[in-house]
Structure formats: C-alpha cells, structure tokens
Amino acid sequence: MTDYKLYGSQASLFTGKARGFLRWKGTRFTEHAVNEQIMREIVLAKVGWPVIPVMQTPDGDIIQDTADIINAIEASHPEPSVHPDGPVQRFVSQLLHTYADQWLVVPAMHYRWNYNEDWIYGEFGRSMAPDATAGEQYELGKKRGQMFRGFVPMLGINEETIPGIEASYEAFLAEFSAHLDAHDFVFGARPSLADFAFLGPLYAHLYRDPASGEIMKRLAPNVARWTERAIAGEGGKGTLIGGDQIPQTLLPILRRAMAEHLPVLLASLDQFAEWLETAETGAEVPRAFGQAEFTQGGRSGKIITASFSLFRLQAALDEYADMDEAVRTRADALLDTIGGGALKSFSLPQRLERRNYKLHLAL
C-alpha cells in the first residue's frame, strides 16, 4: 500500500495542523513541499485554487481542508479518537477549533508579517526551490508571499490595532500556559482536535518564525514546549479528562474567544442572511461578506467577515443541536459563564457545505 501524501509547506499554518495530527495518529504519510510543479499539477489541477495543505490518499483521492483530512483519517483509524468523549467537551472542542483556525490567525499573521517579513520571503523560496540561489529564492518567495501579505490589512492589522492584538496574544499565552501547568494538552494527557487547531497558528508562525519564536519562548516557555510536543505527534494514547468536565483553566481562553470573536461571528451571520436574500439555490458562498468591527486588547478595528468562520462554527452548533436536555443545561451554564449566551440561539439560516473544494449553500 502506498502512503498518504501531504502536500504543504513548513511555513504553512494549516499544514502544521495536519502534520501534527497525522504524526499523532501514526498515519503513514510522506510530506512534499509544494513547488511550482506540484502547485500546477496537484493543487491547481485537482483542487482548483491555490491552497494548502492538500492530502492524497493511497487510493488517489484528493482531500483539502484540514477538518476533512482529520475526518477522513478518523473514519479509517477511529482509535484513539481526536474527539473527546463528552458532548459538552466536543462542543467546546469545536468552539476552540473555530477560534484557533479563524481568530488566532490574526496574531499569527501580525507577527509573521510585521516581525519576520524578509525571513519569510526567503523561507517560502527555500521551500519552493531548494536548489535555487538565495537571491532567486527571495524573489520567488516574495512573489508567492505578496498574496499572504495582502491579507494583513483585511484582518484588521494596522498601527491602531497592533497594540491590542499583541496585548491579547500575550494574555492568551499566559492563559494557555497556566492551563498547561495542570494538563499536557487541552483536554488532558493526549492531544485532541483543539490541540491540533491551536497548533496551526502557534507552530508555523508563532513558534517557527524566528522573531515570533523568540517572543513565545521568552513569554511562555510552557506553550513553546507544548508546541514541540504537539508538532512531534506526542501524547500517544494517554487518557482525556472524563465525566464531560471542562478544565477550569480553559475558561479564560473561552472567555477571550467569546469576547473577541463572537461579535464578529454575529455580524457575519447578519451579513450572511442579507447575502442569502438574493443568492441562488446551492450557490457558491463568497469568502467574505463584508467587514465587522472587532475589539481586542482595548483596540478596535475592522476585519473581514469570513464565511468560512460560519462553516467552522456550524460544526460546534451541530454538537449543540445534538444535545439532550440535561446536557444542554450544562452547556448553557458554561455559555453563560464564558459570555457565550448568544450562541444558544445562533442559527445559520442555511447550512453550508464544501463542494468542489469551495464553500457552497448546502443542497
């Protein structure tokens, strides 16, 4: 049997998330740095737009989106599961998935592009063309990196918001560090979905980019050590916290997620509903509907309202919808504690699904 193939990059946020997960699962896979040929012949030819990571199964199927990669491997190798046992834990796990993928990308992008810009151009080039000269690599990396650099203002990262983004990231590091004083991973002694979600922003950008890594190691050595464990796929078959308990040390992180991200998710929901008024059945959904006000670390700005954030949140809302009354009472008490009460009635006016590697209205 041939192995799975992971096409990605060491510098890529979402490739790190997939790599840590695959290593932890013990999946046999080989990783291939995306060069211009792979971009053309695999990514563009099969997925249709330039995005990584892309996984090829031993049967030749192509999977894009880290959640789909995780779900495909879970389906064929269910034990140990990446999902916690308890229904409230699974709900929280999906909430943290949304926060990590769609909100912690803001500090990840800020530190990369405002502290590591020259280095990352060279790094993109080294990954795409290992045999080119340093000058050629820099130019090639710059060409590819311009697109990502262009995302920075869309994420609301500017002179006014940067002090708030940094204050919030530093507070997050302190909160996660305090959690890691008590637990090796988010839900106990082995990693689960939320760990791999956090690994995305925390590994490639915030640990591996040199200037960002120096900051993480100085401010939160505990988090740096967790990053090393998670990317190495450590944690084996250790047990997760039982009894559907949510560790108290996760509450500050959940409060931060609700305070910063939930207002943007609510604005995205309103804009999605507005867009729906003229959308055709099964239409492709735009990547962003518009913009919304956000506040973090006491600074406010405007960020794009990403449709994909609603898609990630849909998985958490599905967990919530599946709860029986007793479980929902516990989930609601938690939502009240973390300032997430608005999620109780958060309802997408239409389901979203991925077809052809793009987000569409569900059919």
Ligand SMILES: N[C@@H](CCC(=O)N[C@@H](CS)C(=O)NCC(=O)O)C(=O)O
């Ligand atoms: N939701 C996707 C996100 C993948 C993603 O954003 N990958 C980045 C690199 S880390 C990318 O290629 N972005 C290109 C783009 O967003 O246009 C996943 O989980 O796989």
